[in-house]
Amino acid sequence: MSGSAALSRRSLLRLGGVVGLTGTVGAGLVAPFPAVAEPSRTRIDYLDLDPVTSTTRTSREARPVAEFAARTTSAFSTLAVTWTVTDAPAPDVRYRVRRDGRWSDWGPLGDGPVGRVEGTVGPRDGTDPIFVGDCDGVAVRVLDAPAGDVADPQVVLIDPERLASDREVPGDRLGTTAAPARPELTWRGGWGADPNLGSTCRGPNPTLHAAIIHHTAGTNSYTQADSAQIIRGIHAYHTNTLGWCDIGYNFLIDKWGRIFxxxxxxxxxxxxxAHAGSWNTDTVGISFMGNYETAAATTAMLESAARLAAWELAPYGRDPESRVTLAGKTIYRIAGHGDVMATACPGRNVIAKMASLRSRTAALIG
Structure with a gap:
């Protein structure tokens, strides 16, 4: 099927649901218009790290070259570290936070440099933004980076205020019997996307060849009421901090299988x-919310990913179990971020499920 034909089908599928509002909407289905949460007011604080000129350590200890000493901060729930772009690899960044009056253990601050997945080089790069819950203190260390490789490092603390609507994030189903049907999902308005963040992005891809699977990293102990807030934090970081036109992922899926x-x-x-560098073109980026290097992906999450991938790939006649060559690499039609870029994303526990994800998607397409 040609790209234009597939796009027309996608448009008609959506219009079919709209027409259903004046005719008959299928049993158990609701109108596809998005419910809109109240606008989110996001606060972002940028705090400079101090250089560490000397330190005492054993031969097995990593050497901090910059640090943000433990201290009280304004409230935040999402954390990242950025630096001025250089050609050096991403540094090893460690953090601890204070939550409910207690300090966490030191832990790694996600993958990086995340800015390279956007496909263009901006003035600053950084780690993944990770959700840490409601915190009011932080400490950060940049470890063992050669001198000059990490220029002007900053801690980024994001507080995408909690909304009353976060407890019942609205979803909707398409009023059509076409197969494979679009799975229930939450539109941008449902998770409280701030319309003042970002700018106009480039036009859509003319066709779709593959789905690239990611994870957001960060905590796996979030609640259902946290999911929308996590996405608002990522959105603010990608747009306000890194200067992207919008959030990078096309879709996100939480551990209950809710698609956003x-x-x-x-x-x-x-x-x-903006999720896989040269492989942003003609692909869809689907990100599992959480760290699946350390936790197992839930059955609900994997099933939603299969249904979403089936709906995306079927109009183009793509076999999820086949391969395609994109930007010089031959990959499966459903591939992990690490299949195209040097990263552990989407985590070993998702990577172990990729074959079954492809086969389930193929079964849904039929």
Whole structure:
């Protein structure tokens, strides 16, 4: 099927649900218009790390070259570290936070440099933004980076205020019997996307060849009421801090299997995302919320990913178990971020499920 034909089918599928509002909407289905949460007011604090000129350590200890000493801060729930772009590899960044009056253990601050997945080089790069819950204190160390490789490091603390609507994030199902049907999802308005963040993105991809699977990293102990807030934090970091036009992922899926529209236009068209560098073109970026290097992906999450991938790939006649060559690499039609870039994403526990994810998607397409 040609790209234009597939796009037309995607548009008609969406219009079919809208027409259903004046005719008959299928049993058990609700109108596909997004419910809109109240706008989110996001606060972002940028705090400079101090250089460490000397330190005493054993031969087995990593050497901190910059640090943000433990201290009280304004309230935040999402954390990242950024630096001025250089050609050096990402540094090893460690953090601890204070939550409910107690300090956590030191832990790694996600993958990086995340800025390279956008496909263009901005003035600053950084770690993944990770959700840490409601915190009011932080300490950060940048370890064992050669002198000059980490320029002007900053701690980024994001507080995408909690909304009353977060406890009942609205979803909707498409009023059509076409197969495979679009799975229930939450539109951008449902998770409280701030319309003042970001700018106009480039036009959509003309076709779709593959789905790239990611994870957001960060905590796995979030609640259902946290999911929308996590996405708002990522959105603020990608746009306000890194200067992207929008959140990078096309879709995000929480551990209960709830699907959230990410980049604007991802439901109606093949929005060009920012998730895999040269492999942003003609792909859809789907991110599992959590760290699946350390936790197992839930059955609900994997099933939702299969249903979403089936709905995305079927109009183009793509076999999820086949391979395609994109940007010089031959990959499966459903591939992990680590299949195209040097990263552990989407985590070993998702990687172990990729074959079954592809086969389930193929079964749904039929």
């Amino acid at each position: 529209e990410g980049r604007d236009g991802s439901v109606e068209s093949n929005a060009h995302g």
